[in-house]
Amino acid sequence: MRVHFHGAAGQVTGSMHLVEIAGRRILIDCGMVQGSPEAEAQNFAPFPFDPARLDAVILSHAHIDHIGRVPRLVMAGYRGPILAQSATAELLPIMLLDSAALQESDAERLNRKRKPGQPRAMPLYTREDVQGILGQVRPLAYGPHPGILPGVDLVLRDAGHILGSCSVELRGEGRVLVFSGDLGMKGTPILRDPEPVPHADLLLMESTYGNRNHRPRPETVQELGEILDAAWRDGGNVLIPAFAVGRTQELLYWFARHWDDWQMARWRIFLDSPMASKVVQVYDHHHGLFDAEARAVWRQTPSPFRLPNLHVTQSVEESMAINRIHGGAIIIAGNGMANGGRILHHMRQHLPHRQTRIIFVGYQAEGTLGRRLVDGARWVRIHGHDVQVQAHRHTVGGLSAHADQQGLLEWYAAFTTPPPVALVHGEDLAREALAGEIAARHGVQALLPRPGMQAEV
Structure with a gap:
């Protein structure tokens, strides 16, 4: 061999x-x-x-x-x-x-x-x-x-x-x-x-x-809730680059688990991904692959994929409309390394604003925009435009x-x-x-x- x-x-x-x-x-x-x-x-x-x-x-x-x-x-x-x-x-x-x-x-x-x-x-x-x-x-x-x-x-x-x-x-x-x-x-x-x-x-x-080693998951989840609370007080939006399969589902899971104590009902949550609804259907077809706790959470209200304030956007026009919202929105979009996809359009609009918070929840490969932002870049180029970075950056490694x-x-x-x-x-x-x-x-x-x-x- x-x-x-x-x-x-x-x-x-x-x-x-x-x-x-x-x-x-x-x-x-x-x-x-x-x-x-x-x-x-x-x-x-x-x-x-x-x-x-x-x-x-x-x-x-x-x-x-x-x-x-x-x-x-x-x-x-x-x-x-x-x-x-x-x-x-x-x-x-x-x-x-x-x-x-x-x-x-x-x-x-x-x-x-x-x-x-x-x-x-x-x-x-x-x-x-x-x-x-x-x-x-x-x-x-x-x-x-x-x-x-x-x-x-x-x-x-x-x-x-x-x-x-x-x-x-x-x-x-x-x-x-x-x-x-x-x-x-x-x-x-x-x-x-x-x-x-x-x-x-x-x-x-x-x-x-x-x-x-990653931060322990309970501490990581607590940190995520604190970031969202600070973002709400600042009046800005939250950007989360995330791949459509994996971290996106975990984020929605934690939003559902902490619906009350994180006051998630006050947010408008956007899953800005043309494939998101299709991925949700795949998860719904494979509950047998879930662990026991997840199967129980899926039977609760609200369930992670059916949060009452969750908007799954399909068209380019719907995606562009999100950028007219200047506060109170959580925007989850691909791709997870900010190296393409719809997250780039949201970053171009929101990175220059101090009240914006961007949360990295996965690995950022060398050479990607996500890696440059994690490493502290003050200026980045997106679609040929130089964009100043004034947004707060958070790396939540325990969700890897x-x-x-x-x-x-x-x-x-x-x-x-x-x-x-x-x-x-x-x-x-x-x-x-x-x-x-x-x-x-x-x-x-x-x-x-x-x-x-x-x-x-």
């Missing part, structure tokens, strides 16, 4: 790992690189392998940095099955169609500004391209799936990151390869805890927060969808025998710190792969 590291090796986004096993070639994830324009240009590069020679694609979950180049893979000749947990399979077209629409819109805007002699901007793929791949998607339940290919067995385990997220276990040639996928925090609302894995001959493990260092180490320690491990899906500072802790506690020297490296199992 051999693993080729082609993405998220030394960075967080662009997950893509090629596994050769029992004479077959399986790609785990095919994610989009996110960050600076230079980083995102990598998405247009040819794949470092022949897509037509792949036998299967397995997706760990539905975030764009894990699925965002699947249409491109099919455009390049891949014709085999796309295997995904059933909730992921249902989220996949929603996420990819939204991604394609944003890319088409960005290309159109760039072409309007194109100077004579400049090449036309092209989207990475179109909505038509996305429709063309859906017949290859094969939904699977959590659990064992023997014989997905001759000599290859698959096990999908709940990773507790977002709805449908998986740790991927491949068995063949008498060996076991495990890819952690993105691991969630224990006790995350709505989701079940990450499932432990008993054995691996090689583990590919995420390391996004390998160098830090990713396990922190302690959570990663606890999950690793659950293996019967500590396996050899390659740390992926993390920047170097994070994975070096996690590698040091694994070595100190278990005597295992972690591999820190770069794109193009290989590992034998």
Whole structure:
């Protein structure tokens, strides 16, 4: 068994790992690189392998940095099955169609500004391209799936990151390869805890927060309530960049849980996302994947997705109208790293105002607008305009969808025998710190792969 590291090796986004096993070639994830324009240009590069020679694609979950180049893979000749947990399979077209629409819109805007002699901007793929791949998607339940290919067995385990997220276990040639996928925090609302894995001959493990621990969740939730109360007293609006799947649902969950003590009825809450209502339907189809507490909350009044003051906007006109509201609004919009999507329009309008508060509830990759704001930038450029930042900024790390260092180490320690491990899906500072802790506690020297490296199992 051999693993080729082609993405998220030394960075967080662009997950893509090629596994050769029992004479077959399986790609785990095919994610989009996110960050600076230079980083995102990598998405247009040819794949470092022949897509037509792949036998299967397995997706760990539905975030764009894990699925965002699947249409491109099919455009390049891949014709085999796309295997995904059933909730992921249902989220996949929603996420990819939204991604394609944003890319088409960005290309159109760039072409309007194109100077004579400049090449036309092209989207990475179109909505038509996305429709063309859906017949290859094969939904699977959590659990064992023997014989997905001759000599290859698959096990999908709940990773507790977002709805449908998986740790991927491949068995063949008498060996076991495990890819952690993105691991969630224990006790995350709505989701079940990450499932432990008993054995691996090689583990590919995420390391996004390998160098830090999150604030305890009760303190984080209290902080969120205090930020909202301060924002109300200031008379401004609250902006929350959040991906449509994951943090958005948790935020609405906490709004419902604290409806009375946070006085949530006084706010106008906007979920400014064309795909939000579709994602809500997916969650409603998969209550069986919720933890027990979340199932109980969903039966209460108000339920998280049916708050009486929640407005789910669809059209561009509805989104633009939100910016005529100068106080008392909570605006949740994509994308979560403020690197595209509707949140940019709201930031352009609201960042110059001192009464505005912006809350970051997820990881901000290097090179993104979200990262620059978290790092304290006083001026940012949005859609070609220089925007002064006077808004209050808050980073609420305890709401992260990713396990922190302690959570990663606890999950690793659950293996019967500590396996050899390659740390992926993390920047170097994070994975070096996690590698040091694994070595100190278990005597295992972690591999820190770069794109193009290989590992034998």
